[in-house]
Structure formats: C-alpha cells, structure tokens
Amino acid sequence: xxxxxxxxxxxxxxxxxxxxxxxxxxxxxxxxxxxxxxxxxxxxxxxxxxxxxxxxxxxxxxxxxxxxxxxxxxxxxxxxxxxxxxxxxxxxxxxxxxxxxxxxxxxxxxxxxxxxxxxxxxxxxxxxxxxxxxxxxxxxxxxxxxxxxxxxxxxxxxxxxxxxxxxxxxxxxxxxxxxxxxxxxxxxxxxxxxxxxxxxxxxxxxxxxxxxxxxxxxxxxxxxxxxxxxxxxxxxxxxxxxx
Amino acid sequence: xxxxxxxxxxxxxxxxxxxxxxxxxxxxxxxxxxxxxxxxxxxxxxxxxxxxxxxxxxxxxxxxxxxxxxxxxxxxxxxxxxxxxxxxxxxxxxxxxxxxxxxxxxxxxxxxxxxxxxxxxxxxxxxxxxxxxxxxxxxxxxxxxxxxxxxxxxxxxxxxxxxxxxxxxxxxxxxxxxxxxxxxxxxxxxxxxxxxxxxxxxxxxxxxxxxxxxxxxxxxxxxxxxxxxxxxxxxxxxxxxxxxxxxxxxxxxxxxxxxxxxxxxxxxxxxxxxxxxxxxxxxxxxx
Numbered sequence: 001x002x003x004x005x006x007x008x009x010x011x012x013x014x015x016x017x018x019x020x021x022x023x024x025x026x027x028x029x030x031x032x033x034x035x036x037x038x039x040x041x042x043x044x045x046x047x048x049x050x051x052x053x054x055x056x057x058x059x060x061x062x063x064x065x066x067x068x069x070x071x072x073x074x075x076x077x078x079x080x081x082x083x084x085x086x087x088x089x090x091x092x093x094x095x096x097x098x099x100x101x102x103x104x105x106x107x108x109x110x111x112x113x114x115x116x117x118x119x120x121x122x123x124x125x126x127x128x129x130x131x132x133x134x135x136x137x138x139x140x141x142x143x144x145x146x147x148x149x150x151x152x153x154x155x156x157x158x159x160x161x162x163x164x165x166x167x168x169x170x171x172x173x174x175x176x177x178x179x180x181x182x183x184x185x186x187x188x189x190x191x192x193x194x195x196x197x198x199x200x201x202x203x204x205x206x207x208x209x210x211x212x213x214x215x216x217x218x219x220x221x222x223x224x225x226x227x228x229x230x231x232x233x234x235x236x237x238x239x240x241x242x243x
Numbered sequence: 244x245x246x247x248x249x250x251x252x253x254x255x256x257x258x259x260x261x262x263x264x265x266x267x268x269x270x271x272x273x274x275x276x277x278x279x280x281x282x283x284x285x286x287x288x289x290x291x292x293x294x295x296x297x298x299x300x301x302x303x304x305x306x307x308x309x310x311x312x313x314x315x316x317x318x319x320x321x322x323x324x325x326x327x328x329x330x331x332x333x334x335x336x337x338x339x340x341x342x343x344x345x346x347x348x349x350x351x352x353x354x355x356x357x358x359x360x361x362x363x364x365x366x367x368x369x370x371x372x373x374x375x376x377x378x379x380x381x382x383x384x385x386x387x388x389x390x391x392x393x394x395x396x397x398x399x400x401x402x403x404x405x406x407x408x409x410x411x412x413x414x415x416x417x418x419x420x421x422x423x424x425x426x427x428x429x430x431x432x433x434x435x436x437x438x439x440x441x442x443x444x445x446x447x448x449x450x451x452x453x454x455x456x457x458x459x460x461x462x463x464x465x466x467x468x469x470x471x472x473x474x475x476x477x478x479x480x481x482x483x484x485x486x487x488x489x490x491x492x493x494x495x496x497x498x499x500x501x502x503x504x505x506x507x508x509x510x511x512x513x514x515x516x517x518x519x520x521x522x523x524x525x526x527x528x529x530x
Contacts, residue, residue, distance in 0.1 A: 052410045070412065078410040089279060089403040090457045099400055103411045108393055135458055151407075 004066070005030040005159045005190035006051060011060030013043070013050050020046045021057075022213045030065070030159075031188050033181060034207040035195040039234050042212040044194040045081065048161045052078055064159060074103045077157035079148045079165055087137050087144070094132040096147055097123050100154030115154075122153035127176060142173030149177055159190040167196060178204050198239055201225060246480050256483070259369040262377045263436045263475035263493065266429075267445065269384040271471030272391055273429045274450035275464045276422055279402050283447050284334055285319065285423070288341035290430045290442035292318030294348020297364060301355045308379060308431060315427040318344045367438030367490035369479070380432050387425055391464070398422075399460050436475070437490035448497040449474060452504035455511060470500050 006028040013021040021043040028034045036044050050057045053069050064072045077100070100122065101115035111119075123129050126146040131139070136147065145165050152160055160181070166174050181191045185206075195201070201208060201221060208224045210216040210233040217229045227241040250257050277286050296314025300307045318340055326336040352361055363371065391398065401408040401418045409415045426446075433442045449470035450463070457463035478493030485492075506513045 049406075054406055054409050073410070073412040076410070078407060080404075080406045080410075084406050085404045086279070086402075090454065090460050090463050091399075091403065092458060095459070099403075099407070102396060102400055102413075105396070110396060 003030045004028065005064065006192060007061075007063045007066075008047070008051060009061040011047070011050060011062070012058040013046050013055065013060075014058055019213060021050065021060075024060070024211065024214055026209050026211070026215050026218055028159075028190060028192050028209075029207055030190045031185060032206040033185050033191045033193070033204065034209060035193050035201060035205045036209045036211060037195055037198065037201070037233070038211045038216075042233075044211065045163050047211065048078070048163055048192070048194060052076065052161065074155075075158040077152035077155045077160045079152050079160065079162040081163045081167075082141065082144050082148070087139075089136070091136055092132065093128060093134050093136060093139070093147055094119060094123065096136055097150045097154050100151035103155060118156070119150075119154050122150040125153055125180060126150045140170070142169035145169050146173055146176060149180060153180070157189070160184065160192070162191070162193040164194050164196060198225075198230075246483055249483070255370060255372070258372050258374060258377045259489070260476065260479050262372045262380050263369050263479055263489070264472050265380045265384045266433045266436050267449070267471030267473075267475035267493070268468040269380075269387055269429055269471075270433055270445040271449040271453065271467030271469070272388060272464045273425055274446035274448075274471070275453060275460075275467045276391075276398060276402060277426055277446055278450045278454060279460075280422065282422075282426065283443065284337050285322070286426055286430055286446045287443040288322060288337045289315040289319055289427050290434060290439050291341045292344035292348075293431055293434060293439065294345055294364065295351050296348075298348055298351035298355055302351075311431045311434065312427055314344065314348075315431055316424065319423055319427060363438070364434065365438050365440050366488060367434065367436050367441065369436045369489045372435060376435055380435075383428055383432050387429065390421075390425070394418075395461065402460075437493055441490050441494045444494040444497060445471065445474075448494070448501050452497075452501040455504040455508045470497065474500060 004027050006026075008024055008026045011021050011024040012019070024043070024047065026047075036047065038044050046055065049055045050060065051062050051064075051069065062069060064076060069076070098111050098115060098119040101111050101118055105111065105115070120129070123132060126149055128143065128146050128150060131143065136144065139147065148165065152162075165177060181193075185191055193205075195205075202225070205221060207219065208221050209218040210224065210229055212233050216233045217224045225239075225241070227237045227239075230237045230239060230241065250260060274286075277283060293311035293315045296310035296312070297307055299305075299314070300310030321340045322333070322336050325331060325340060326333045329336075349361070352364070397413055397418055400411070401413055401415050405415055430442050430446070433445050437445055450467040452470050453463045453466035457466055474493050474497035478496040479489060481487055481496070482489040482492040504512070507515075509515065
C-alpha cells in the first residue's frame with residue numbers, strides 16, 4: 001500500500017470573486033513523480049500555492065504526509081516560477097543555494113560549515129559549481145532554474161513542489177533536472193510538478209493529475225492520458241490520441 | 244583645520260555633526276532594504292505625512308517625535324488600505340494619501356503658535372539639534388542596527404524572494420511591518436537633519452550608489468552606511484565653511500557620490516558599458 005505525500009480535499013480558491021479552484025480533490029502518492037497538467041488559468045500554480053499556504057483558500061483540507069503544512073514545512077521544498085524572484089538582488093549563486101538551508105537554522109543562527117558543505121554538494125549536483133561566485137543576474141534561464149533546483153536540494157526535503165521548472169529552458173538543463181528528480185524519487189522522495197508539455201509525460205513521470213478548476217482525472221499515466229480525459233481537460237484532444 | 248577646531252569648541256556644532264552622521268549611517272542601512280523592496284516612494288510619502296503629526300504635537304505640547312511617527316504610520320496604513328481595497332495601483336494611492344497629509348499639515352501648522360518654522364520642517368535645521376534629539380538618534384540607530392544584524396538572514400530572504408520565504412515558514416507579514424515601522428522611525432529622525440522634502444534622498448541615494456557597487460546584500464548595507472556617513476560629514480563641512488543650508492548640502496554630496504558610482508562602477512558603470520560597446524563595435528567592423 002503506497003503512502004500519500006500530499007492530499008487535498010474540497011479546495012476552493014477565488015481571486016477577487018473569480019473562482020480559480022472549485023472543489024478540488026487530489027492525492028499525490030509518496031515516492032513518485034507526479035505531474036499536474038491543465039490549460040492556462042486552470043488553477044495549477046494556485047493548487048501549489050494554496051497547498052503551501054502562500055494564498056488563503058476559501059475552504060479546503062490540505063495534508064502533507066497526513067499532517068498540516070505548518071507542522072512539516074521543513075520537509076517541503078518549493079520551486080516557484082522564475083518570474084517570482086528578484087533577479088537583480090545582490091547575491092551570488094552559492095549564497096542563493098545556501099538559502100535552502102535556512103529552514104533548518106534556529107532563529108538567530110547563521111549558516112555554518114555544515115550548511116556550506118550541503119550547498120556545495122547541491123551546486124555540484126546541478127553541474128553549476130563553476131558558477132558559484134557569479135551574480136544570479138548574469139545567469140541564463142536554464143541556469144537560474146538549476147540554481148532553484150540546487151536550493152531545493154540543499155533543503156533536503158521529503159517532498160518537492162515545482163511550478164513549471166521546465167518552461168523556456170535549454171535541453172541540457174531539462175535533462176539535468178529530470179535526472180535529479182528521478183534520483184530523488186528512487187531515494188524515496190516525492191515530486192509534484194506543474195507541467196505544460198504533454199509530449200514527454202510518459203518519459204518523465206509516473207503519475208498524473210489533470211485539472212481544470214476541479215480534478216478531471218488522476219492516476220498512473222497509462223490509465224489517465226486518454227483522448228477522453230484530454231478533451232475534458234483542454235476542450236480538445238491535443239495529442240490526437242485514439243481509443 | 245578650522246572646521247575641526249570649531250567642532251571641538253562649539254557643542255551645538257558637534258551635536259549637529261554627530262546627529263547627521265548617525266542618521267546618515269542608519270538611513271543608508273534602512274535605505275538598502277527600502278530600495279530592494281521597492282519602497283522608495285513609500286519613504287517619500289511617510290516623510291511628507293509627518294507634518295500633521297508635528298503640528299498636532301505642538302498644539303497639545305506632546306512629544307514631536309511620537310506625533311510625527313504616528314502620523315507617518317497612519318499614512319502608510321492608509322496607503323496600504325486604499326491600494327488593497329481598490330483597483331488603484333500603489334503609486335497612485337501613495338500620491339493621493341501623502342499629499343492630503345501634507346496639505347493638512349501645512350494648514351494645521353499655520354494654526355499653532357509653534358516655535359518651529361515651516362521652513363525648518365521642510366528643509367531641516369541640523370544646527371538646532373537639541374541634546375535630547377541627538378541621544379534619541381543614537382538610541383534609534385543602535386536599536387535598528389542591532390535588529391538588522393540579528394535578523395539579517397530573515398531580511399535577506401524575505402527581500403529577495405517573499406514566496407519562498409513564506410514557504411520556508413518565515414513570518415513574512417511581520418517582517419514587512421517591521422521594515423515599514425523601521426522606515427517610519429528613521430524617516431522621522433532624519434527630518435531633523437535634512438527636512439521633510441529631502442529625507443527620501445538620504446534613504447535612497449546612498450543605498451542606490453551602494454547597490455551599483457555591490458555583489459552582496461551585506462556589502463551593500465555597509466557601503467550605504469559609509470556613503471550616508473560621508474555625505475553627512477562632508478555636507479556639514481561645506482554647509483559650515485560656505486554658509487550653505489545643511490540639508491541641501493548633505494543631499495548634494497550624496498548625489499555626487501551616486502554620480503561617481505553611476506559612471507565609474509566597475510563592470511556595470513555607465514562609462515565602462517559604453518566603452519565595452521565601442522570595443523565590440525570595432526571588433527565586429529574589423530572582422
């Protein structure tokens with residue numbers, strides 16, 4: 001019996017009176033790579049943000065590993081969309097990765113040798129050690145995303161929530177990121193990713209959630225990625241699948 | 244040097260110089276937070292909004308600092324309220340609220356038999372600094388600088404990436420309010436040295452010059468403190484020896500430092516990037 005990494009029950013979110021999520025139920029199996037897909041404005045990013053308490057839902061029950069989010073924050077890593085960060089902030093690549101160790105530090109504690117070693121290894125893992133002393137403003141999109149992944153690695157979390165990390169990045173960065181996420185799952189970690197490219201879902205993920213304000217379907221890719229479900233989610237059979 | 248001699252011989256001059264230097268330092272540090280968080284206009288608004296508080300304090304014989312602070316914070320809250328509860332953008336909301344406070348302040352001040360002129364509130368009068376005001380600046384600076392050092396980690400991550408800081412469980416809302424209160428406190432104390440109209444320059448200009456020269460948040464704050472300090476002391480010097488108004492003199496020194504950083508900053512300075520463009524053009528046309 002597989003355990004559950006994240007479960008959401010009856011989640012309702014509105015922005016200024018406009019419904020973004022309307023009674024969403026979903027479960028993310030622990031130790032697997034799950035993608036969340038749906039058209040623009042279907043509430044994919046909103047689902048991640050509401051799960052983390054970054055936005056206040058009107059209603060809903062959210063559990064990570066069966067617990068409330070505030071009880072397990074240290075076990076959750078979040079990789080936001082790149083546009084949410086101030087890339088002109090005066091900080092270099094290494095110190096950005098080091099931020100990932102902050103949740104483990106006590107109130108007034110500064111990162112020390114242990115944390116620096118964790119950050120160094122995370123940077124090595126994304127093949128960015130040569131960039132350690134570069135300013136983050138000088139990185140390409142793919143490099144920025146790898147730094148985000150390294151920061152999430154430095155957190156040593158049990159579940160990773162990623163918001164479209166593969167959007168607009170180069171093929172090498174994409175391959176590097178998928179390889180790392182696969183390794184994390186092999187080591188028992190849980191990965192949830194908002195994703196937009198339907199063509200590589202079979203290759204990259206184990207489990208899939210289709211949503212459009214509500215859950216349309218969830219389960220193993222083979223069972224869920226069907227012509228019927230695509231039409232229900234996107235209003236069209238985008239992959240031209242036949243039954 | 245005559246200026247140094249007079250500093251030693253005239254206590255009021257020494258008081259003014261010490262106050263200006265302390266406020267220069269703390270404005271630089273808080274200003275670094277302000278410009279990275281996009282709150283420059285908010286600093287301007289708070290400084291103008293202290294006027295009704297000053298007038299009301301005179302009227303009731305209350306502490307001017309507290310009156311000014313309450314008034315500045317009320318304006319900040321009003322700006323936040325209007326922006327959050329309408330489709331108006333934040334800068335519009337700032338423009339509406341602070342001008343209303345300023346207008347009310349001018350009218351109220353005219354009704355009081357205050358010993359302080361509108362002129363000195365608008366442009367500052369550092370030479371009139373009382374011993375109590377100097378000590379007040381010292382206490383404010385010590386408290387704020389201590390808090391910044393202790394909570395550097397929290398300030399760094401919430402300024403750079405609020406969403407991630409929130410996901411990590413940092414109390415982003417509390418830190419936001421703390422920064423705004425710090426901004427208001429520093430603004431109100433800097434009104435004494437440079438006046439309502441020029442306060443924003445003390446917050447923004449040294450910090451902006453430091454930003455152009457820094458690759459690290461902590462370096463930026465150190466440099467901004469240094470620039471704020473240098474502006475104050477050099478500005479006081481010119482003000483004293485050339486008989487210029489102190490506030491404008493301090494601000495113009497800060498501006499000069501900014502221009503130097505803008506043109507000559509290694510790698511990102513204006514001159515350097517222009518030179519680089521020229522070289523690239525030559526290389527392309529030569530090949």
